Amino acid sequence: MSGVAAERGGRGRDDRGRAAVRTGGEETMVTLTIDGRVAKVREGAxxxxAARAIGVRIPTLCQHEALEPWGGCRLCLVDVTKKEWNGWEKMVVSCMFPAEEGLAVSTATERVVATRKVVLDLLLARCPEAPLVQSLAREYGIERTSYQENPEPTDCVLCGLCTRVCDEIGVSAISTIDRGAGKEVAPPFHEAPPDCIGCLACAEICPTDCIPYETSDLGRTIWGKTFEMVRCPHCGRAHITREQAVFYAGRGGVPESYFLTCDACKRKQMAKTFTTLSLAR
Ligand code: SF4
Ligand code: SF4
Ligand code: FES
Structure with missing residues (x-):
């Protein structure tokens, strides 16, 4: 996502903190530099x-454009300064810090690189076998962690994307529990979460693919809970769990039957309706 428009009187973020897009009126643009290159983005970005808009790569783990920024992994740290700050610089998380007029951003200063190395070294101690962590660490010259390796290696980098997406859907079936090395994402009491609707959003957003699940026409299992799959009444494809259909219907005020038809069949039906309408003209 390159830039975002400013809401009138706001910072260009919606009420959930995500980048907002103005639907009308003029956009306010801000100009900043990133590693000496000029970036011009809409206020609120x-x-x-801004870095992504001009092709400057900053490593991230806990950021996802569908979710409001959280700033938890600290991997996206950068140095920022302004002319009027008289040489003073501060380190900020780039996924949360607003692109401001006149800001000068440095993505790879000595202290930024050193801090990222510490973050990755610690992550490698927690997740020594996670390919994503290994490859990020390798980019910073780290082959093995200098800390004590987790005796119970996990691929979970604690990015919080899974719990946040589940919250965003409105289910909140899982959360982060425990502390230190034992910190993990799990359902309450490690039991099949009663609220889970089996949508798989948590597993699909996980950057290290560490949430196991099984899905087939016959059923779906995730977090120890098994779901019956519902078949599309038109094509017979098993595409949704009963719990998903009930949840979406309840939230959207739309009949459950609407969600039982798969997206492909909905598109076909819509095309048919349009064709019939245009032939009738
Ligand atoms: S599968 Fe369950 S836990 Fe995962 S996002 Fe969907 S509702 Fe939440
Ligand atoms: S399970 Fe995956 S998405 Fe959830 S916190 Fe761990 S790494 Fe992130
Ligand atoms: S991407 Fe994790 S803190 Fe910015």
Missing amino acids: TVLD
């Missing part, structure tokens, strides 16, 4: 948005 983050420094990370």
